[in-house]
Amino acid sequence: MTTNQDLDPCKIGNTLIQGFEFVNDEDGSPIPQAGNRYQFSMKQDPSQPDSEAAIFVEHTVPAGLDADSGLVTIRVEKSNTALLEADQYFYELHQVISSTPEDVVLTIFDGKQKMEN
Numbered sequence: 001m002t003t004n005q006d007l008d009p010c011k012i013g014n015t016l017i018q019g020f021e022f023v024n025d026e027d028g029s030p031i032p033q034a035g036n037r038y039q040f041s042m043k044q045d046p047s048q049p050d051s052e053a054a055i056f057v058e059h060t061v062p063a064g065l066d067a068d069s070g071l072v073t074i075r076v077e078k079s080n081t082a083l084l085e086a087d088q089y090f091y092e093l094h095q096v097i098s099s100t101p102e103d104v105v106l107t108i109f110d111g112k113q114k115m116e117n
Contacts, residue, residue: 016076030070037096
């Protein structure tokens with residue numbers, strides 16, 4: 001199931017740092033994230049493939065307190081946001097699960113990300 005969550009606006013040329021929290025729906029306990037792989041994309045149109053995304057970042061969650069607390073932090077460097085135009089983008093956060101013959105990719109979060117001058 002995908003959770004729709006719009007993100008706070010970000011200024012072009014600033015580093016975009018966004019946290020996503022993973023908790024158990026039944027009891028609210030954190031779901032540990034260490035070692036999990038994620039892909040974050042920002043697109044001008046939600047129907048665009050990731051290969052055409054304005055921003056595409058891959059991230060493996062390192063072990064530590066944040067991971068144990070169910071927190072995944074995605075970081076988009078300022079050099080990447082500087083290439084964007086002021087606009088509203090559509091983002092997706094995918095979890096990547098290693099599998100054979102292909103990895104399984106699941107959309108976990110999606111929503112809007114506004115980039116401002």
